[in-house]
Amino acid sequence: MTDQPAPAPVPVLAPAPVPAPGDAGEVLSARPASLWRDTLAGILRQRSAVVGLVILGIFLIVVVFADQIAPFDPRQSMLGVEDGILKQAPPCVHLFGCPADRFEHIFGLDTNFQDVFSRVVIGSRISIGIGFAAVGMAIVIGGMIGAVAGYVGGRTDNILMRLMDVVLAFPSLLLAIVIVSALGSSLINTMLAISIVSIPIYARIVRASVLGARENDYVTASRALGESTSGILIRRIMPNAVTPLIVQGTLGIGTAVLEIAALAFVGVVSLSEITWGSMIAIEFQRLFTAPHIILAPGLAITFVVLGFNLLGDGLRDAFDPRLNR
Amino acid sequence: MTRFIARRLLVTIPVVLGLIFIVFTLARVIPGDPCRAVLGERATDAVCDDFIRRYGLDQPIPIQFGLYLGQLSRGDLGVSIKHSQPVTQLLIDRLPTTIELTFMALVFAVVIGVPLGLLSAYRRNSPIDVTSMVIANVGVSMPVFVLGLLLQFVFALLLKGTPFALPPSGRLSSGVEVLSLVEVWHLENVTGALRGFLDFFSRLYIPTALITGQWGALGDAFRHLILPMVALGTIPLAIIARITRSSLLEVLGLDYVRTARAKGLREGAVVLRHATRNALLPVVTIVGLQLGGLLSGAVLTETIFNLAGVGRTVYEAITGRDYVVIQGFTLIVAFAYVFVNLLVDLSYGFLDPRVRQR
Numbered sequence: 001m002t003d004q005p006a007p008a009p010v011p012v013l014a015p016a017p018v019p020a021p022g023d024a025g026e027v028l029s030a031r032p033a034s035l036w037r038d039t040l041a042g043i044l045r046q047r048s049a050v051v052g053l054v055i056l057g058i059f060l061i062v063v064v065f066a067d068q069i070a071p072f073d074p075r076q077s078m079l080g081v082e083d084g085i086l087k088q089a090p091p092c093v094h095l096f097g098c099p100a101d102r103f104e105h106i107f108g109l110d111t112n113f114q115d116v117f118s119r120v121v122i123g124s125r126i127s128i129g130i131g132f133a134a135v136g137m138a139i140v141i142g143g144m145i146g147a148v149a150g151y152v153g154g155r156t157d158n159i160l161m162r163l164m165d166v167v168l169a170f171p172s173l174l175l176a177i178v179i180v181s182a183l184g185s186s187l188i189n190t191m192l193a194i195s196i197v198s199i200p201i202y203a204r205i206v207r208a209s210v211l212g213a214r215e216n217d218y219v220t221a222s223r224a225l226g227e228s229t230s231g232i233l234i235r236r237i238m239p240n241a242v243t244p245l246i247v248q249g250t251l252g253i254g255t256a257v258l259e260i261a262a263l264a265f266v267g268v269v270s271l272s273e274i275t276w277g278s279m280i281a282i283e284f285q286r287l288f289t290a291p292h293i294i295l296a297p298g299l300a301i302t303f304v305v306l307g308f309n310l311l312g313d314g315l316r317d318a319f320d321p322r323l324n325r
Numbered sequence: 326m327t328r329f330i331a332r333r334l335l336v337t338i339p340v341v342l343g344l345i346f347i348v349f350t351l352a353r354v355i356p357g358d359p360c361r362a363v364l365g366e367r368a369t370d371a372v373c374d375d376f377i378r379r380y381g382l383d384q385p386i387p388i389q390f391g392l393y394l395g396q397l398s399r400g401d402l403g404v405s406i407k408h409s410q411p412v413t414q415l416l417i418d419r420l421p422t423t424i425e426l427t428f429m430a431l432v433f434a435v436v437i438g439v440p441l442g443l444l445s446a447y448r449r450n451s452p453i454d455v456t457s458m459v460i461a462n463v464g465v466s467m468p469v470f471v472l473g474l475l476l477q478f479v480f481a482l483l484l485k486g487t488p489f490a491l492p493p494s495g496r497l498s499s500g501v502e503v504l505s506l507v508e509v510w511h512l513e514n515v516t517g518a519l520r521g522f523l524d525f526f527s528r529l530y531i532p533t534a535l536i537t538g539q540w541g542a543l544g545d546a547f548r549h550l551i552l553p554m555v556a557l558g559t560i561p562l563a564i565i566a567r568i569t570r571s572s573l574l575e576v577l578g579l580d581y582v583r584t585a586r587a588k589g590l591r592e593g594a595v596v597l598r599h600a601t602r603n604a605l606l607p608v609v610t611i612v613g614l615q616l617g618g619l620l621s622g623a624v625l626t627e628t629i630f631n632l633a634g635v636g637r638t639v640y641e642a643i644t645g646r647d648y649v650v651i652q653g654f655t656l657i658v659a660f661a662y663v664f665v666n667l668l669v670d671l672s673y674g675f676l677d678p679r680v681r682q683r
Contacts, residue, residue, distance in 0.1 A: 048462075165336075166343030169663045170655070173621030174639065178655060181643040182354040254466065261468050262625055266640055280470065284629070287474050288482050298471035306466035313462075 042318035049314020055307030063124050070118035071104070074274050077113040078103070087111055088290035107296040110283060116296050123274045123297065128304060130187060131256035134194040135249050141195070142202025143245065147233055149203065150210030161207065164200035172197040173262055180268045190269050194259050198252055205248055209241035247316045254308030261301050276301050329674050337667055344659045345397065349390055352648045380406065380649075393652075402653035407645045412653035415638065417521060420657070421528035422496065422634035426626065427619045429531075429550055430558035435612060438562040439605070442569025446604075447596060449574065457566060464563035469622040473556035473629040480552060492549050494631035496530060501545045503530045509537045553630045557622045561615040568611045573604040606676055613669030617662050 043049045062069060072078075078085045082103050091108040092098035107116035149160040167175070179193035213219060214237065222232050263269050264277025271278045276297035283293040360373040368376075377383050381392060396403060402412035441461075445454040481493035492498065505527030507513060512523065527533050531550070534543035576582065577600050585595045624636030635654055642650035 162336075162339050163343065165340045166347060169340055169344055169666075170347075170659050171617040171620035171662060173624060174636075174655060174658060177624070177640065177643065178348075178351050178651065182351045258466075258468050262470070262621075265468075265470050265625060266628060268643075277468075280474070284470070284474060287478055291478050294471070294474055298468070298474070301471060302463065302467045305468075306462060309462060309466055 039318065043314060046314035046317050048310040049318060052307045052310030052312075052314055055303055056311060059124060059128065059304055059307065062121055063128055066121050066125055070115075070121040072115040072118040074114060074119040074122040076115075078105075078109055078115065079113040085109065085113060087113060088286065088293060090290075091292055108290070108292045110279075110293045111286065111290075116279075116293055119274055119279055120276065120296050120300050123276050123279060124300065124304075126187065126273060126275045127257060127260055127277070127301070128253075130191045130194070130260050131253045134191045134256045134260075135198065135252045137191070137195040138198040138252070139202050139245060139249055142199040143206045143238075143241070145199065146203035146206030146208075146241075147210055147238065150207035151214060151229070151233055151237070157207075160203070164203050167197065168200045170197070173259060176259060176263060177266060177268055180263060185268050185270055187269070187273060190260060190263055193263070194256050197259075198256070201248060201252065202245065205244045206238075206241045209244060210237050213237045213240040243319045247312055247319065250308055250315055251312035254305040254312065257301060257305050257308070326674070330671060333667060333670055333674075337663060340663060341660070344663070345394065345656065346390070348652050348656050348659070349393055352652045353386060353389075402656075403649040405642075405647055405650045407642070407647040407650070412650055413521075415650065416635075416653070416657060417525045418528065419633055419635050419638045421525060421530075422632050423620075423623050423627070423636065425529050425531060426550065426553055426557060426632065426634060427616070427623055429554040430619055430622075431561065431612070431615065433554050433558035434561035434565055434615065438565030439569050439608065441562075442566040442608075443573055443596075443601060443604075445566065446570040446573035446577065454570075458570070461563035461566050464559045467559070468625075469556055469560065470625045470629050472559055473553070473626055476552045476556055477629070491552050493552065496546060496549050496632060497542070498545050498549070501542055503527070503534050503539060503542045503546060504537065506533060506537065509539075553626045553632065556629070557619060557626045560618060560622065561612075564615065565608060565611060569604065569608050572607045573600060576600045576604040606673070609676065610669055610673060613666050616665050620658055620662060 087109070088111055089105065089109040092102055092105045094100055094104055098104065105115050105117065107120060110116050110119070145160050145164070149157040176193040176197050179196060180189050183189040183192065210233075219232060219236050222236050227236070260269070260275065261277030261280070264271075264273075264275045265281045265284075267281055269275065269278060271282055279297040280294050283290070287294055360368060360376045381389060384392070400413070402416070404411050405415055408415060441457050445457050448454050477493040480489065480491040484490045497503065506523045507515065507520070507527065512520075515523065530546040531543060534540070534546060577596075582595060582600050585599045586592075590599075620636075623634060624640060626632070627634040627636040628640070635658060639651060639654045639658075641647075642654065
């Protein structure tokens with residue numbers, strides 16, 4: 001074994017000569033195609049993806065700098081802090097004629113004299129954060145289930161996928177409500193519930209990708225070269241599933257944000273946590289007297305979900321060359 | 326075709342068994358003491374022991390599960406701990422509200438969504454297309470309860486006093502009543518399952534009022550249903566419109582459509598008779614899949630619009646630790662979902678011969 005001749009060096013394509021700056025050739029020679037650059041260019045060509053990215057970028061800033069952006073403590077009552085302040089006071093913006101000697105409350109106050117804008121800003125953390133965590137967990141678990149089912153096949157596949165069918169057979173919100181009630185209403189359990197109800201989607205996607213890639217020649221070649229099963233799965237097969245997972249995951253976070261809001265709205269999530277859904281749950285009876293309290297978190301949810309949906313759609317179009325007609 | 330149906334039915338059996346098992350397990354895991362949740366915090370231990378024995382809650386879990394399966398096979402969903410009323414009776418009371426609501430929402434979604442999608446695809450990139458796709462995108466992004474509250478605000482408050490005002494809650498105005506089939510047809514001496522069915526059907530206000538010609542009540546029931554229907558139906562509408570659009574776009578690019586045009590068919594015939602028929606196949610599947618979302622959304626819609634349906638009942642049962650009702654209702658809803666998806670699959674096999682081969 002050891003005295004075998006060293007393998008001939010693999011011929012490497014000669015690197016294209018790098019034109020000096022200002023060289024006329026720079027204009028003519030196309031830059032070498034790179035997967036990531038092409039993908040990025042493809043994404044930026046999709047108008048919906050760009051709009052989605054802008055919306056999400058704004059909310060990302062809000063989530064990260066929530067403490068700096070929120071003008072007041074979200075739990076602080078303005079009663080006694082501000083003279084003559086009214087319960088459920090409508091928005092007060094200096095630009096739009098609100099007296100300059102008053103505090104600025106751009107979304108007004110709620111029934112507990114709290115600043116609605118600060119609550120919306122701080123509430124973004126839980127509302128969006130849980131969505132990310134839940135989808136991340138669902139992708140990891142669902143991905144493993146799907147990969148095993150697709151690669152091992154046979155009875156294992158059958159049992160795992162029937163199990164997924166059972167979970168899918170429940171209306172997702174109803175199942176999530178039951179799970180949170182069963183486990184106890186904490187934020188962690190909310191995340192778990194939302195994660196569990198979306199696992200089957202990711203399991204199916206990965207399984208389909210694995211089934212599609214399993215019979216490829218390069219997989220057979222890897223097996224012939226003695227690569228381990230897990231190596232083949234992770235390095236050779238799973239890359240095929242990345243694109244659909246990214247697309248579905250992006251759309252899935254939007255759905256998760258909606259579901260968190262819904263769980264909070266029906267009161268399964270503790271109302272003492274500041275989330276957009278619970279803000280609406282607390283105040284929805286006052287719709288006719290103080291609509292601004294409900295409108296602010298309601299629009300926040302809508303915009304975040306819209307951002308994820310637009311980005312997800314844009315990504316799907318960018319990744320699928322057939323649609324670039 | 327028979328083999329296709331048989332195979333599809335066989336696949337459903339483990340799913341249904343799994344459903345029963347999950348529902349049963351989850352209902353047992355719910356923390357808290359069922360006895361004190363029902364009888365109050367001050368119930369004595371002796372009273373509670375008796376209570377637990379009466380409902381079989383002292384038996385080992387596997388035995389409880391076995392007993393439960395036996396009960397189910399006899400069509401007995403148990404007796405609600407809280408309402409001390411059979412769950413089937415509660416279902417007869419509450420399910421029609423949800424059925425009427427989800428059905429109307431689905432009709433709304435299909436009747437508006439499909440033509441919108443077709444129009445968008447046919448006039449691709451026109452202002453109509455762009456507008457309807459923007460609306461579709463916002464529609465899928467807005468939570469059911471936010472849309473519902475917005476609709477209430479606009480139609481019950483801003484438009485109050487105009488002809489466009491719509492009632493924001495309940496199923497009927499006070500003083501209005503839909504007479505049941507039993508009352509209208511004088512069937513008071515009918516009993517048993519038929520009576521149950523008649524009572525159940527009578528709680529579907531719109532069809533009952535339609536059959537028996539109670540026009541005033543029909544109008545009132547319909548007006549009450551408009552806002553919840555729109556709130557619940559908007560997400561499926563948006564999804565259906567988008568799928569219809571992309572499906573028709575795909576079909577319009579196919580060779581046979583070009584052939585149809587080349588042989589001189591009128592554009593209307595090409596689009597409607599040749600392209601649309603094929604484009605609607607995937608839409609059928611999507612419509613079936615929407616049911617799960619509709620049933621989820623019904624929980625929220627019923628809360629906002631103050632409708633005593635299944636969603637509200639399940640939620641109340643969870644807060645009240647009424648295991649029996651949680652089990653029964655979740656199970657029925659899941660069964661309904663599985664059943665509709667089965668129908669969709671079968672209809673798909675019927676519509677598209679290629680599916681049967683697989």
